[in-house]
Amino acid sequence: MVSRVIPVDPFDLVIFGATGDLATRKILPGLYRRFFAGQIPEGSKIVGAARTAQDSDAFRAQVRAAIEEFVGAAKRDPAQIEAFLSIVDYVAVDAMGDDGWAALAQKLRDGRVHAFYFSVAPSLFGALAERLHSYKMAGPEARIVVEKPFGRDLASARALNATLAEHFDEHQIYRIDHYLGKETVQNLMAVRFANILFEPLWNSQYIDHVQITVAETVGVGGRGSYYDKSGAMRDMVQNHLMQLLCLIAMEPPYHFDPDAVRDEKLKVIRALQPVNSSDIVRGQYLAQARGDCDTPLPGYIEDSENPQSKTESYIALKAHVANWRWQGTPFYLRTGKRLRARTSEIAITFKQPPHSIFDENESEWRENVLVIRLQPNEGMNLKVMIKEPGPGGMRLVQVPLDMSFAEALGEDGADIPDAYERLIMDVIRGNQTLFMRGDEVEAAWAWTDPIIAGWEARGDKPASYDSGSSGPEDALMLMHRDGRRWREIR
Template identity: 85%
Template sequence: MVSRVIPVDPFDLVVFGATGDLANRKILPGLYRRFFSGQIPEGARIIGAARTEMDTAAFRAHARAAIDEHVGAGKRNAAQIEAFLNILEYVPIDAMGEGGWNELKALVRPQMINAFYFSVAPALFGPLAERLHAFGIATSQARIVVEKPFGRDLASAKVLNTTLAEHFDETQIYRIDHYLGKETVQNLMAVRFANILFEPLWNAQFVDHVQITVAETVGVGGRGSYYDKSGAMRDMVQNHLMQLLCLIAMEPPYHFDPDAVRDEKLKVIRALQPVSAADIVRGQYLAHRSDDGKGHQPGYLEDAENPDSRTESYIALRVHVANWRWKGTPFYLRTGKRLRARTSEIAITFKEPPHSIFDEADETWRENVLVIRLQPNEGMNLKMMIKEPGPGGMRLVQVPLDMSFAEALGEDGADIPDAYERLIMDVIRGNQTLFMRGDEVEAAWAWTDPIIEGWTARGDRPQGYDAGSSGPEDALMLMHRDGRRWREIRE
């Protein structure tokens, strides 16, 4: 199976913060890969804008270094790189002042599709939006892309939305969450709504529980002071895990249309029940010293440079969706730093059959489980019970029906674009389906804020957990008291 590449119309894409880390790791390499695949048409231009003083030649050299570092050797074609670099321009700009804006206006062609990527701190979103209009650069057809965090609570999210709305219509604002650009996340919607197989079973009558796990092996070193003001709840649960929960729990939209999909996601967020203190586990990873005593990995408190920090690097929650479809079915969410393996997955565990015709005296019954792997090795896995081969009676064994995209789609079809690549191309197309709407962001904060305020008022301290483990012991008990257990964290 060969994946199809559908070119977009010519465009001008302005990347504010073009010399920053995100642009270096994701945006510029991703745009090159789309160019290499033939998706970026002749006549398109990418304009870098940042406070760094450099000319276009220096910016092209910067982009070449980013491509060399972050693009695989199989796509680093000298002629293609040179052609891509030739569509790059650069303007030094003062986001808070007047410098560079007239030069940017001279470069942006109003007759083209115009998109402006705000790869900058949220404090600069307002000034950038204001100056794009003040200097007559952004038209009524322009699109802006804003990175998370979308505020740090409901009040700040409302201020941010109001600021952007002063200069841009909601249809022009693309709030990007790269998890929604992952191939497997979109395939989740296809599996649910393009097949009759699962949707009739996708409810509390047949689903025992759902687990959503996003585990990381890295700590917060290098960004500890920033992370300490955020924590796992704000950094991951309020956006990434919330979006995955919505796609699992949402009702079928009337059409695969941006507002239809986002309307159904919003209903899920508004149906989330408040979470009690007993259904929350928070943790901080501890320092680790190797057995020979020579190697040392700092703990969270050391990485955060705050010995009295009460910010969580791990959180697990039991969540309920108060509607007819999911009444009584728990959703278990967990995410953390410095865990055993880097993995992101959604596991839908179905209930046992109401009656077994088999002799289970010597068997441990296992449920059917549909596992959607987001990383690494994107794909899906359905665990089923079958007869173990061989004579000697009916012995049951659980086996996987495994679909790795890399294996199922073949060498050509497995060339899966990075999430940022897909989402930026969706911006150029004007498709907002995979981007969050303002009311969706505010609803998520309205649910999250009381949880954070609760543990702050109680003075709760996160529980320590060993680096390289599966998280705090209390997280295991969160499942065990329900007669369930977490899936093993492994790549």
């Protein structure tokens, strides 16, 4: 199967913070891959903007280095790299002052989409928006892309939305969450709404529970001081895991249209019940020896450089969606640093048949489980019961019906674009389906804030867990007391 590449119209894209880590690792290499695929026409222009005083040739050298490091050898074609660099430019700008803004405005051309990627700290969003407006770059075809965090609570999210709204309409603001750009996440909607097979069963009558897991093997490392002001709840649950929950629980939209999809996601967030303190487990990872090496991996306390830290590097919780479709079906969410394996998945566990006609030991029975793997090895897996081959009666065994995108789509289809590639192209097209709307962000914080306020008021300290484990023991009990168990992290 060969994937279709549909070119976009010529555009001008300005990347603020173009010398930063995100631009170097993701944005610029992703844009080159889209150029290599033939999706970006040569008439387009990509302008890097940052405080660093350098000329365009120096910036192009940085872009070349980023391509060499973060793009696979098969796509590092010298002629294509040179052609891509020919559309790259640079301007040194002062986000808090006026230096460089007139020069930047002169580089943009009339009659095309102007996109501005805010790959900078949220504290600079307002200043950038104000200067784009002052220098007449905030026209009807202008679009701004803002990275999370979209505030750190409801009050700051409202203030940020209000600041951006002073200079841009809501349809011009693209709040990017790279999880929504993953191929498997979008396929979740296709599986639900393009097939009659699952949707009739997609409710509390047939689904026992849902597990959403985002596990990382790395610690907070060099961003410890930042992370300590955030924690897993703000950094992951309020946005990434919340979005995944919405896509699972939402009602079918009337059309695959940006506002129709986001309207249904907003309904899910507003239907989330408050979470009891007994349904939340928080943890911090401990130090661990690095295999045969004598140098240990530091624990969270060392990484955060805060001996008194009560910030969680792990969180597990049980949530309920209070509506007719999901009444009584729990959603278990967990995410953490320094865990056993790097994996992100959604597991929908169906209920057992109401009556078994087979003489099967009840303890050996296995439920049907639909697993959507986001990383690694994107794909889907449906576990079903079949007869075990061989004579000797009707013995049942659970087997997976496995679809790896790499295997199912063949060599060409397996070359799945990175989430940032897809989302940036959606910005150019003006498609906001996979971006968060302002009221959606605020609703998510309205649910999250009381949870955080509760443990802060109680002075709760996260439980310790071993690096390389599945998290705190208390998280196992969260499931065990409901007669369920977490899926193995692997």
